[in-house]
Each structure stands twice: as structure tokens, then as C-alpha cells.
Amino acid sequence: MSVQRLAVIGLGLIGGSFARAVRKAGAVREVVGYDADPARVAAALELGVATVAAASLEEAVREADVVLLSVPVLQTREVLSQLASYLRPDAILTDVGSTKVSVEQDVAAVFGALPARFVGGHPVAGNEKSGVEASFAELFQGRRCILTPHAHQDPAALATVRGLWEAAGSLVCEMSAEHHDEVLAATSHLPHVLAFALVDFLNTLDSRKEIFAYAAGGFRDFTRIASSSPKMWQDITRANRSAVLGALDGYLGELHKLRDAITQDDGPAILEIYTRARDARERYLELVERPAAAKKP
Amino acid sequence: MSVQRLAVIGLGLIGGSFARAVRKAGAVREVVGYDADPARVAAALELGVATVAAASLEEAVREADVVLLSVPVLQTREVLSQLASYLRPDAILTDVGSTKVSVEQDVAAVFGALPARFVGGHPVAGNEKSGVEASFAELFQGRRCILTPHAHQDPAALATVRGLWEAAGSLVCEMSAEHHDEVLAATSHLPHVLAFALVDFLNTLDSRKEIFAYAAGGFRDFTRIASSSPKMWQDITRANRSAVLGALDGYLGELHKLRDAITQDDGPAILEIYTRARDARERYLELVERPAAAKKP
Numbered sequence: 001m002s003v004q005r006l007a008v009i010g011l012g013l014i015g016g017s018f019a020r021a022v023r024k025a026g027a028v029r030e031v032v033g034y035d036a037d038p039a040r041v042a043a044a045l046e047l048g049v050a051t052v053a054a055a056s057l058e059e060a061v062r063e064a065d066v067v068l069l070s071v072p073v074l075q076t077r078e079v080l081s082q083l084a085s086y087l088r089p090d091a092i093l094t095d096v097g098s099t100k101v102s103v104e105q106d107v108a109a110v111f112g113a114l115p116a117r118f119v120g121g122h123p124v125a126g127n128e129k130s131g132v133e134a135s136f137a138e139l140f141q142g143r144r145c146i147l148t149p150h151a152h153q154d155p156a157a158l159a160t161v162r163g164l165w166e167a168a169g170s171l172v173c174e175m176s177a178e179h180h181d182e183v184l185a186a187t188s189h190l191p192h193v194l195a196f197a198l199v200d201f202l203n204t205l206d207s208r209k210e211i212f213a214y215a216a217g218g219f220r221d222f223t224r225i226a227s228s229s230p231k232m233w234q235d236i237t238r239a240n241r242s243a244v245l246g247a248l249d250g251y252l253g254e255l256h257k258l259r260d261a262i263t264q265d266d267g268p269a270i271l272e273i274y275t276r277a278r279d280a281r282e283r284y285l286e287l288v289e290r291p292a293a294a295k296k297p
Numbered sequence: 298m299s300v301q302r303l304a305v306i307g308l309g310l311i312g313g314s315f316a317r318a319v320r321k322a323g324a325v326r327e328v329v330g331y332d333a334d335p336a337r338v339a340a341a342l343e344l345g346v347a348t349v350a351a352a353s354l355e356e357a358v359r360e361a362d363v364v365l366l367s368v369p370v371l372q373t374r375e376v377l378s379q380l381a382s383y384l385r386p387d388a389i390l391t392d393v394g395s396t397k398v399s400v401e402q403d404v405a406a407v408f409g410a411l412p413a414r415f416v417g418g419h420p421v422a423g424n425e426k427s428g429v430e431a432s433f434a435e436l437f438q439g440r441r442c443i444l445t446p447h448a449h450q451d452p453a454a455l456a457t458v459r460g461l462w463e464a465a466g467s468l469v470c471e472m473s474a475e476h477h478d479e480v481l482a483a484t485s486h487l488p489h490v491l492a493f494a495l496v497d498f499l500n501t502l503d504s505r506k507e508i509f510a511y512a513a514g515g516f517r518d519f520t521r522i523a524s525s526s527p528k529m530w531q532d533i534t535r536a537n538r539s540a541v542l543g544a545l546d547g548y549l550g551e552l553h554k555l556r557d558a559i560t561q562d563d564g565p566a567i568l569e570i571y572t573r574a575r576d577a578r579e580r581y582l583e584l585v586e587r588p589a590a591a592k593k594p
Contacts (some may be wrong), residue, residue: 121502125510144511173511186499187512191519193555194491196574202483203577207476212469212581214421214441215484218522223487223513226578230571237559237567248556253548254498258490259545260486262534270534274527277493280500281523284509 003132003164007064009057009079011035011044014096014123015070016135019049021168024137028164034060035132037227047237064088066160069095074235077106084110092157094119098184100148100177102239116154119161120177122146122184123170126204131230138169145170148177185243190251193244195226298477300325300461304361306354306376308332308341310392311420312367313432316346318465321434325461331357332429341429361385363457366392371532374403381407389454395481396506397445397474399536413451416458417474419443419481420467427526435466441468444473476530482540487548490541492523 006028008015022028033050034057035041054060061067061083063277071079076097087093092116097103100120108114124141145165148159165172175183202211237244261269303325305312319325330347341347349390351357358364358380358516369375373394384390390412394400397417405411422440443463446455462469463506472480534541558566 027306075453146511156569163430175507183504183507183511186504186508187516191495191516192560194495194552195519196571197552197555198488198491198548199574199578200570201548203313203573204551205483205547207480207483208577208581209478210472211483212577214443214480217524219484219488221521222492224518224580226574228515228575230568230575233571234564234568238562238564241559241562245556245559248552248559250502251495251498252552252556254501255491255494255545258494259542259549261489262538262542262545265533265538267531273497273532274493274530276500277496277523278525278527280505280509281496281520284506 002026003160004063005030005032005064005066006164007032007034007054007067008044008050009034009060009067009069009083010071011040011049011132012070013132013134013139014125014129015068016044016047016049016067016132017137018068018070018096018123018164018168020135020137021140022164023051024272025167028066028166034065040132045295047132047135049132049135058086061086061091063090064091066092066094066164069093069097072099072232072235073099073102073239076103077109080106080110090117092117092119092160093197094121094161095133096121096123097239098122098188098236099240100146100180104148104150104177114150114152115283116152117157117233118150119153119158120148120150120193121161121165122148122180123165123168124184124188125170130232140165141169143170145172145227147172147174148180149174150177156198158296181240181243182246185247189244190247191227192225193237193248194251196230196233199223299323300327300378300457302327302361302363303331303461304357304364305341305347305501306331306357306366306380307368308337308346308429308480309367310427310429310431310436312365313341313344313346313424313429314422314434314436315365315367315393315420315461315465316341317432317434319461320348322464322466325363329357329361332521333447344429344432346429348433351566355383358383358388359385361388363389364463365392366390366394369529369532370394370396370399370536373400377403377407387414389414389416389457391418393418393460394536395419395485395533396523396537397443397477401445401447401474411447411449413449414454415447416450416455417445417447418458418462419445419477420462421481421485422467427529437462438466440442440467442469443477444469444471445477446471447474462473478537478540479543482544486533486537486541487544489522489525490534490545491532492520493527495532496520496523563570 008019019031029209032052032054033044034054041053045053123145162172305316316328328347329349329351330341331351338350342350420442422437459469
């Protein structure tokens with residue numbers, strides 16, 4: 001299976017790394033790169049991320065067999081409405097948005113309904129870096145990519161998108177957009193919310209200088225995701241608002257239980273929570289670590 | 298400066314690594330190892346962590362110039378009361394407890410007051426591993442060690458303990474026990490509480506299997522400290538209860554502010570918190586990373 005012409009709309013870490021990966025695997029002949037920022041298009045061409053630079057959305061998608069949308073989730077509707085009329089009728093449209101219900105809503109709003117050849121996707125990868133300059137072909141190696149087929153899904157389109165992610169080294173799995181948003185709210189969106197809140201809180205303390213200076217390894221790991229793009233995470237938080245709030249409220253309930261145990265100096269209750277958590281993490285560590293074997297470049 | 302005979306009471310990751318480090322640096326001639334668990338004493342001898350194995354606390358401390366207490370903080374008082382009568386009058390007593398006010402209280406309770414030759418200490422190092430088998434001489438390289446001199450501190454004892462930690466590669470600094478407990482509650486104890494609570498919460502969800510399976514790199518880093526010893530962290534949480542609760546309540550206030558912003562879909566407020574956090578972490582990253590240069594073996 002080989003795609004003649006892939007259009008990547010939005011040249012950041014994910015779009016750039018996908019372009020590099022599928023070309024390196026020989027799964028795509030040409031990559032047309034487009035970004036609202038012309039400097040990024042130039043950089044993508046210079047870095048060899050794209051083989052063709054497009055000066056407009058029309059130019060980018062007009063002859064594309066597959067169009068990969070890799071823009072901030074909250075820009076999905078606007079960008080789609082600008083390129084929809086230029087899409088080839090047989091073109092496959094897919095995306096990499098970190099939230100999938102909101103993307104389905106945007107796609108349906110622009111096309112009237114979810115097109116059979118639209119395939120929702122989300123590579124569970126990436127790090128706190130961003131920008132096409134940070135892109136690399138191995139980003140998706142051994143990492144999961146979640147595809148969210150819908151009721152009117154064209155199986156051939158789904159197979160093509162799956163093939164591209166597998167060529168990029170991803171472990172592809174499928175689930176509904178709704179389920180995806182719940183799972184990701186818990187594993188990714190909630191931790192980001194908690195980490196941003198923690199660092200912002202510590203930064204309000206008088207002794208913040210020492211606090212950061214005396215922080216040990218665990219703290220660095222714990223707050224690493226607080227170095228992620230604020231704009232991107234604002235978008236994700238808003239786009240997946242109800243699932244994020246659901247996860248946050250569940251977590252707050254747990255945290256208050258633990259707070260009560262600490263207030264009452266209830267050793268056994270504290271130990272029970274800590275032990276359950278440690279055991280759960282250990283038990284699932286293999287599941288978590290296996291797909292991450294080739295995490296970083 | 299060289300110490301003739303160091304007694305290490307409690308042969309775990311910290312006590313074992315300290316023994317390895319100071320001997321490697323030639324700052325200590327003999328290391329007498331003692332642990333309530335004879336198997337650990339045997340292991341320490343076999344691993345070369347200790348040069349002499351002690352069968353009892355009396356045997357361990359009787360001829361020691363410096364006694365390093367490296368037991369769980371909540372065992373401090375009991376262990377001290379058992380060894381106090383065997384200490385040489387000129388012996389220096391120091392510890393590695395993660396909380397310092399509780400240790401000062403325990404020492405004062407056993408000796409009637411804080412002895413001039415007691416020096417409170419806390420190496421801000423260690424990882425989620427534990428046990429003497431995991432010990433290594435480089436654990437403290439470039440990491441901070443906080444000493445908490447008290448009102449009746451003997452300067453010579455303080456200088457000796459400082460010298461040993463510097464020989465082990467630590468960046469030594471001094472502050473009061475009270476201030477130490479506040480700073481550590483924020484940077485270390487609170488993050489552990491949050492991580493244990495998060496993993497325990499996720500483990501209650503129906504989709505926990507997927508949740509752990511689809512977790513990305515950020516999640517692994519974020520929850521790594523939830524693989525720490527539950528018993529040890531129960532002790533630390535209880536020993537530093539008031540400072541931990543203070544930090545937890547401050548954090549809960551911040552988290553509720555963020556929750557309100559998300560509930561009201563207040564983009565600017567969300568972005569402001571995320572940006573402040575990202576900037577704060579970036580600004581202090583150098584401070585955080587520098588002492589950690591030689592973090593892991």
C-alpha cells in the first residue's frame with residue numbers, strides 16, 4: 001500500500017514527525033506541507049519534512065489522496081471550512097487531534113455529516129517539545145495510535161489510515177470517539193491539569209526559589225508535563241471539557257478521602273491508598289512501558 | 298578530615314549509598330553496618346557496603362565516631378532509645394530523615410534536649426527504588442543535602458557531617474528544621490500524595506486496563522513516584538502531617554480555581570494558569586536541573 005500524495009495541514013511536532021515517518025517507510029511518495037505560518041512551511045521544506053511547499057490550503061489539498069489535519073483542536077472547524085471545497089471527492093481526510101468528539105462535531109458541522117472517508121485519529125505520543133524543528137521520524141515507534149471509526153466509516157479509508165500509522169511504527173487500536181475522550185481525559189488531560197496547577201501553586205509561595213532549587217528527581221518527572229504548550233493544552237482542556245471535569249471531580253473525591261485520612265492521622269487508611277496505587281502502577285507498568293520502549297530519539 | 302569509624306543504622310538505599318560514597322571518597326575508614334533485619338546486614342557485608350557487621354545496636358555504636366541513623370522516620374524515637382546509652386559521649390549523631398521537626402522532637406525526647414553533637418540532615422536524593430541492593434556510591438553526586446543545625450549545635454560536629462556529605466558529592470546547604478519541612482512538603486511530599494491519589498483513582502475506573510495501556514510518556518513520568526515505598530511514604534506523610542496538609546490545602550485551592558475556569562470555559566483564565574506554570578518551570582528548570590546533572594547511575 002502506498003499513498004501518492006499526502007497533504008499535511010499544520011506543520012508541528014506531530015504533523016512533521018508523521019511526514020518524516022511515512023516517507024522514511026516508503027508509504028508515501030509526496031508530502032505537501034502547509035501551515036498558516038509561511039516560515040514553518042519554509043522550515044519543513046528545508047528540513048526535508050515536506051517535498052512540496054503549498055502557499056495556500058487549496059494548493060495543499062487539491063491533488064492530495066490523503067489529507068492529515070494536524071492543527072490545534074480548537075482550529076479544526078475553521079481550517080476545515082476553508083479547505084472543504086478543495087478536497088478531491090475520493091480524498092481521505094484524517095486528523096491527529098487529542099480530543100475526538102469535538103473533532104467529529106467540527107467535521108460534521110462543516111460537511112453536514114461525517115463523511116465516509118473521514119477517519120478520526122490520535123497518536124498517543126509526543127513530548128513537551130513542539131514545532132516542526134523538534135519533529136523526528138521515530139516519534140511514533142512502538143507508541144499507540146487510536147483510530148475512532150464512526151457509523152458511516154468507509155472501511156477502505158480506515159484501512160489506508162491504519163496502514164500509514166503502522167508504517168510510522170504505531171500500535172494501532174480502535175475505539176469510539178466518546179470512549180477515547182474518557183480514556184485520554186484520565187491518562188493525559190487530567191495529569192496535565194494537575195501538573196500545571198501544582199507548578200502554578202508552588203510559584204505563589206514565598207519560598208518558591210528554594211522550592212524549585214531543592215526539588216528532587218521525582219519532582220522534575222512529576223512536573224515535566226507542565227512544560228508543555230499552554231495554548232495547546234488550553235485547547236485540549238476546552239475541547240474535552242466534560243470528560244476532563246468528570247475525571248477531575250473523580251480525582252478531587254479521591255484526594256479528599258486521602259486528605260481526611262491524613263487529617264485524622266489514620267495510618268492504615270493512608271497505607272492502603274498508597275499500597276493500592278503502587279501495586280496498580282507496578283501491575284500495569286508492563287502494559288505502560290512496552291509500547292514506550294522506543295520513546296525518545 | 299577522615300572519620301575512623303562510621304556506624305550506619307538501617308541498611309537501605311540511602312544508608313547503603315552513603316556508606317559506599319564516603320568510603321569510596323576515603324572520608325571514612327570503617328563502616329559498621331546494622332539493621333534490624335540480619336539478612337540486610339549480611340547483604341551489606343557481601344556487597345562491600347559495610348566493612349564490619351554488627352549483631353546488635355550496642356555493637357554497632359559502641360566504638361563509632363559518627364552514627365548515621367537511616368531508618369524510617371517514624372522508627373527514629375524507638376531506635377534512638379535503644380542505642381542512646383551505648384553512644385560514646387564524643388560521638389556525632391546524624392540522620393537522613395525526610396522530615397526534620399519530627400526527628401528533632403524524637404531526639405529531644407530521648408536525650409532530654411537536642412545534644413550539641415546531633416546534626417539533623419536530609420539528602421534530597423533517592424529514587425523509587427529501595428533496599429541496600431539498590432544502593433550506589435553516586436546517588437548523592439551533585440544532589441543537594443540539607444542540614445538543619447539547631448540552637449545548641451556544636452560547630453565541629455556540624456563541620457564533620459558537612460564534610461562527609463561533601464565527600465559523598467552532595468551540595469550541602471543549611472536551614473531550620475521547620476523551614477525544611479515546609480519546603481519538602483511542597484516539592485516532595487505533596488507530589489507523592491498527588492501521584493498516589495491519581496493512580497489509586499484511575500485504578501477504580503472500569504476502563505483502567507485501557508487507561509494504563511494507552512498512557513503516554515507524560516503519564517509514566519507523572520506517576521513514577523507512585524511506585525515509591527508505600528510504607529516509607531506513609532511514615533513521611535504522618536511525620537510531616539501539618540506541613541503536608543498545609544501544602545495540600547493550598548494546592549486544592551489552586552485546583553478549584555482551575556476547575557472553575559474549566560467549568561465556565563474561561564479560556565483566558567485557563568491559559569493564564571497554564572502559561573504561568575510553564576514559565577515558572579522553565580525559569581527554575583536550570584536551578585532544578587543543575588544539581589541533578591549526575592542524577593542516575
